[in-house]
Structures are given as C-alpha cells and as structure tokens.
Amino acid sequence: MTVRSVLLMSAILAAPFAPAFAAESNHWAYVMSVATYKPMAGFNHVVGPTRFVGYFLQSPDLCRVMVFTAAADDDRLVEPPKRMQIDIRAADRAELPSGDGSALAIACTADADLIKIAPQRRALSATTRDSRSRGEIDAADAGPAD
Numbered sequence: 001m002t003v004r005s006v007l008l009m010s011a012i013l014a015a016p017f018a019p020a021f022a023a024e025s026n027h028w029a030y031v032m033s034v035a036t037y038k039p040m041a042g043f044n045h046v047v048g049p050t051r052f053v054g055y056f057l058q059s060p061d062l063c064r065v066m067v068f069t070a071a072a073d074d075d076r077l078v079e080p081p082k083r084m085q086i087d088i089r090a091a092d093r094a095e096l097p098s099g100d101g102s103a104l105a106i107a108c109t110a111d112a113d114l115i116k117i118a119p120q121r122r123a124l125s126a127t128t129r130d131s132r133s134r135g136e137i138d139a140a141d142a143g144p145a146d
Contacts, residue, residue, distance in 0.1 A: 034118040046072045047119040048098035053081075056108075056115050061090045063108035063115050069096070088115075095120060 037043050039058040044051070051074075054067035065088060070081040086106070088094050093107035101122035106115055 034116055037115050037117065039113070043117055045104055045117060045119060047104045048072070048100035048102040048122070050098040050104075052096060052098075052104045058112055059087075061112055063088045063090070063106075063112050065094075065106055065115065067096065067106075 035043065035045075037056065040055055042053070042055050044053045046052075049072050051070050051072045052067055053070075054065060056063050056065040058064075065086045067084050067086065068081040069084070070077060071079060086094050086096075088106060088108040090108055090112040091110040093105055095103040095105050097103045103120040105118050105120050107117075108115055
C-alpha cells in the first residue's frame with residue numbers, strides 16, 4: 001500500500017463519523033455553557049444583544065431571582081437597565097428573551113438551593129429568507145399569480 005492509498009482509505013472510513021463528532025462537539029459546548037450559582041452569588045451573561053446581571057435568594061420551595069437587563073454593548077449605561085424579580089418554583093425554570101430570538105434560561109433546583117443558567121441560542125432555520133434560493137425569493141415576493 002502506498003501512502004496515498006492509506007490516506008484515501010482513512011478519509012473514506014472517517015467520513016461517516018464526522019457528523020457524529022460535530023453533534024458531540026455541539027452538545028459538549030452546550031453542557032459547558034451551563035453555569036451553577038449559589039444564593040447571593042452574582043451572575044453576568046451576555047446572550048444576543050442583551051446583558052443579564054443578577055443574583056438569587058433562596059426561599060422555601062422557591063428561587064427568588066433578581067435580574068437587571070441592559071444592552072450588551074452599552075458599557076456606559078446610556079439606557080438605564082431594567083430590573084425584574086422572577087420567582088421560580090423548585091424544579092422549574094424560566095426563560096428571559098434577549099430580543100433576537102435567543103434567551104437566557106434560569107432553572108431552580110429541586111431543593112431550591114441552586115440555580116442553573118444557560119444561554120438558549122436561536123436555532124438557524126432552513127426556511128429563513130436568507131437561506132432560500134434566489135428563485136424561491138422572487139416567486140414568494142411576486143405574490144399570487146393572476
């Protein structure tokens with residue numbers, strides 16, 4: 001066997017596994033994006049165009065979450081941050097929209113002693129206007145045929 005045939009055979013055998021590795025990589029990235037916080041521990045997450053800053057207080061069967069939201073790129077706080085209090089029942093969750101289809105998910109543990117926070121990224125849709133072919137866009141924009 002030549003070096004070229006060995007490389008070609010390796011590439012052919014590895015090809016079916018590439019999507020599996022990509023999916024595993026995406027899952028691993030998602031798992032690594034989940035953060036856990038104790039009561040009174042501050043959090044600071046940017047999801048899409050929004051910055052979420054806050055903390056939580058433990059109550060019986062409840063996580064009382066205080067969140068301040070501001071534009072992610074507004075370092076000087078030209079626009080005042082918005083404040084909201086969210087009561088999340090034990091073993092429940094809430095999602096705070098970021099404005100671009102993404103959200104920040106906050107989950108209260110079953111004992112209401114921790115919260116887990118993870119960004120929920122907007123899924124790319126195969127049917128968005130940008131992903132359609134030029135012919136489909138023109139046909140859709142033309143309106144109904146007479």
